[in-house]
Amino acid sequence: MKIVAFAYVMWLTAQTVLAQKTVAALDSVMRRNFPTDQPGGALLVVIDGKTVYNRGVGLANLETKTPITPETNFRMASVSKQFTAMAILLLEKQKKLSVDDNLLTFFPDFNPRVGRKIKLRHLLTHTSGVLDYESRLSPNRNNQIFDAEVLALLKPQDSTYFEPGSRFRYSNSAFCLLTQVVERVAKKPYLEFITENIFKPLGMNQTTLYEPTRTIPNRAMGYARNPDNTIRFSDQSITSGTQGDGCVYTSLTDYKKWNEALAANRLVDLQAQLERVNQPLDGQPDGFYGLGWFFTQTKGGGKELFHSGSTCGFSNCVVWIPEQKTLVVLFSNLADNHRPFADVLNVLKANMNLSGDVWALHNLTN
Template sequence: MKRYAFACFMWLTIQTALAQKTGAAPEVALNAVMARHFPASQPGGALLVVRDGKTVYNRGVGLANRETQMPITPETNFRMASVSKQFTALCILLLEKQKKLSFDDTLLRFFPDFNPHVGQKIKLRHLLTHTSGLLDYESLLASDRKDQIFDAEVLELLKPQDSTYFEPGSRFRYSNSAFCLLTQVVERVAKQPYLDFITEHIFKPLGMNQTTLYEPGRTIPNRAMGYARNPDNTIRFSDQSVTSGTKGDGCVYTSLTDYKKWNDALTTNQLVNLPQQLERVQVPLNGPANGFYGLGWFFTQTKTGTQALFHSGSTCGFSNCVVWIPAQKTLVVLFSNLADNHRPFADILNALKPAIELSGDIWALHNLTN
């Protein structure tokens, strides 16, 4: 099974924003963390740190491909896993901006043959906030399945289901199924393949020239291959799985270089005003006050009004984490081509404390579950 951060995570809290402090960037400390976690001869990671709008760290360590010995650089393309969801959500935002759909449209508008009992209750906003209650498509797959599943088949699996985990809109439950359906909404509304739409409306306008989506046989430039640890701590090849072919919930491939272009566009509202949209499409999370989810992001709103946004992603061969504080122009991004490898991000946040005060326990956000 594909494993994503927050697959069953019922609450999120980033207690406060990151407060900038004076002083030099802790490059030495970050180098030490990267060297400790990512040996040069093994799968590794790529780290980007931006403070006050300035890049203070941008480096890759380790191998993108053990077979070819290709090193990881800021240009290396990693599979984003659940970090992909923010791109999927933006496609829906762009179509809403074009007045081609509404967040309150139900599934029956796009899929008339969806089970009416379910389809008439679930709205797009439920998909975008993990409040749909849709059954997990992974649970509907045969245990001995070998072929990859793709978004269109996820739709076909879900169409006849006559029940949900709960009344749509009544609670939060992380849902890969929801984001697979969103790609199918894009294709129905835009009348073009999802890859073509996201390339034409996001990747090309932002100059993300190497960013793309996984498809079997599709060339991905500067591609990092995925790996995992065996119980004896040896490394095995683990690039794909039965559930790693779906686009909406996790198969964007991008690099630090291109992800910064994406973040710069979000910061300057180049495509949409994300903070404004999050006011329209969000859901409060159980647990400590202040935690919300919307549009592919977990986020908090501090007492001073500052937003802190977070997401992570995990799949059979990759682990990723992103923290973004828009008001302070702060971004911390770590991509790794090793599964279940989020511990380095916690150490990176600790290493940043001399330069960026973590007045709340951001690492407590990350509760990786299946």
């Protein structure tokens, strides 16, 4: 028994040393990539269900010098799409719609040549071929567009990029249309529905959506880097007001609650839903997209999920490996700033035996 106890103590000591080494390496990555007096980042690493790292570096607001913490709310950009998809799944669970309903079910005045062919599952898998709303905007426009106007722009269009369901083409338009489906079916604003059905039940009390006059608690402002390496304010653009494709604001603290709920199937069984709502990706063996997630199938039959988010002033990346109870989240309030995430994954691969399939996930959108 003494030998067994000694072996356990030695193993525990080795694990502690490894964890300390990992934290030190992650600290180095964060300090190297995020100066304390500039826009920064917030990193959460959960391995085997245990929080290994949960810290912020840099400033959420350069004017007020507010530091970034795990409670800082970042604009999620396309990481928002997983919340939009969940809203649709919840309405389906309530038997108020089906992912096989077409657009004419909800919008009878949609051009029938398009509306009868595009199903919700096509929107949820980026296989609708619906036109990019960004391409329909005037080059002289300077006011923000919102989801309802996206719907109005797309309703009269009589063509798609390809036959719906035939191929993958990433589409922000699709997820803007999904918020309008939610509003039409739930008979309430999208913000109200997602707050009542997702944010509040999961205790995500500081998570919200961007609206021009809405106060966002603990808000990180967005920035971008000029060619001469100076920093400029870059918090909003004309396309950053749409909700379905990108304007959830959340923090590491609240995103961890979201992930824990997904892992426990508190809202729906996401992995089971991904089995029926997905699209294989060309050129990516075992690569798929569905419901706001890129994912690969592991040899053991599980999934490794990934999504990034990029907008005028923010860069975000998330990797979730349910089988390993592993979550890696990096939010940054600096545009075009995904390099630090690759550095984080390098540390975890070297020190924590993180699955090599994560690299395929990271390359799906980078």
